Amino acid sequence: MAAAAASWGRCFSPVRLCRRAWRGSNRHYRAARCNELKQPLVIEELAPRPVLPHEVRVDVHFCGLNFADILVCRGQYQKKPPLPFTPGMEFAGIVMETGADVSTVKEGDRVVGMGSFNNMAEQCIMDQKTLWKVPEPVSLRDAAILPITYNTALMALERRARTQPGETVLVTAAAGATGLAVIDVATNVLRAKVIAAAGSDEKCKLAMQKGARWSVNYSQGGLKEAVRKLVGDGGVNVVIDNVGGDVFLEALRSLAWEGRIVVVGFAGGTIPSVPANLLLLKNISAMGLYMSRHLDQNFPVYYETLASALRYCQEGRIRPHLGAVFKLEEVNDAFHYVTQRRSTGKVLISLK
Template identity: 75%
Template sequence: MAVVVWRRCFPWVRLCRRALLGSIRHYRAALCTELKQPLAIEEVAPRPVRPHEVRVDVHFCGVNFADILVCRGQYQEKQHLPFTPGMEFSGTVLETGTEVSTVKKGDRVIGVNKFNCMAEEQIVDQKALWQIPERVSFREAAALPVSYGTAIMALEHRACTRPGETVLVTAAAGATGLAVTDVATKVLQARVIAAAGSDEKCELAVRRGAQASVNYSRGSLKEAVRGLAGSGGVNVVVDTVGGDIFLEALHSLAWEGRIVVVGFAGGTIASVPANLLLLKNISAMGLYYGQYKNQNFPVFSKSMSSALQYCQQGRIQPYIGAVFKLEEVNDAFLHVTQRRSMGKVLISLK
């Protein structure tokens, strides 16, 4: 039923072109003009850059579940209509404001914004840009900000994961799940148990570095993890699913284990049994990654710089599952909501 509803809400993209006015060079952007309706591709007039801002020619934009939620009106932060979804991008600097000192025209950059990124051009504050190292492609770079920023923040900053510990990752074949596996195994030298909803997704997670996997569509996640990790349990859980999967993962934690709540892709928010936290000295913590940009920018910026550094060094390698053109943005959303996506889904603007 959910698929039928989504097809009704997001059919083939409606292309809307506004006539070019005079000599102003317009650019294309995906616009949400009405909630739960198809995105439109429209020609948008550029605005001047302010002194501290940078105009970027966008090459790739990441697709995140938050983009879909905000277009449904179900995200925790509401946007005023019309708006452009998209939280991350890679591209080339076109123009800089008079007070910009961090980048210059022609620089390759990644950037983050509070949506508005699914467009051929993007204007952002210079603080929201990081230069792409020479060995990292535009395509790889676009997969880093949200997924790998979240993974690094969850594992390093929140859970303080140590070498040799065991990490349980739910939705392990998704962009964030694979990023967590990549960082945990290749950077932090931890052991990963990947949990996903199909054999195909479990196999991908193992190919990408997980030492073991659990298909939680076949039975109890808790029992399966106990068979793999022993009665002691796992040290860290990074959960993006919520609901019953969260509760089973919570019960899989060892003494002084840590569980990081990243999202609720399953649609259900579970209640935490406080007695379990007490009995096992467990720490349950949340990670709203985007809020660090406003609340603790140095930590946010460090996660971005670390992701770029790890990628430059070859210690991590983003997995790109699918790439769609801008005019196929509704197909990209459908690809994600039907749970067909594995790894990062990108929009190509070139």
């Protein structure tokens, strides 16, 4: 991990490529471009293309940085876009232009979007169905935090684990963007009790400040034994695991009778094998969540989940946590910040 992180050096100077803009555009726009895998990104100026009838051009204000962006730029993600490409899976901004068949948004609307890698740029073009209007008084900054992390948290807790009020939820990598979103949703929407597991006392403290009832620093000892001391031999009802490896196995062994564990990522770098005998002995359910797959497999769920997150934010029931903001020209510093595990909460790239 350290060697991979070292490859993300200082950001490059802007590079001007195309100078012939599309006739309907006022200017070129800057974008972070991956021209070669496992190498620093380059800031380039690109010429915009016309929007198709069902598409929307958005002036991007904030783009979320996810670990998936780092993996795709290494060639290690499930999706492998052809080079060169622009990373960035989620953003918030203002509609600049709409295609002839667009009916869901109009010029000037504040929107949040989520979809394929192409959003780490001053403007982007999206299908109208992958845009959501941002309600007042939600800021574009807060809206940009929601799509990946809060969609994941809501789907993992509600759709997959069927979490009930009063149940105990254990979340690993609890101070990360997804971990804090899980704490927020579990505590303030579902009224569950949360054990936050993280790798340092500082991260545990942050998780407690965000609503966790208990915390465990798993760098200082076994997770299973620490959880047992907190809740007894009965165990926890739900685990949302972001880490994998030995942490996943310890969390699995911390489950109660008919407990549920949801795998949402492998931040620790190791994909564990599931000991099926434990599933049998406690009637445990082990399941996965590949949230963005719903875009193709079950779009109504995909759309409604983010709509719920925006509504909860509008109502003040959830409070997205911003960890750090980097300018577009600092994108390689932002990648390095995340790979060095210095980030807590969401990291955003500001395009303004």
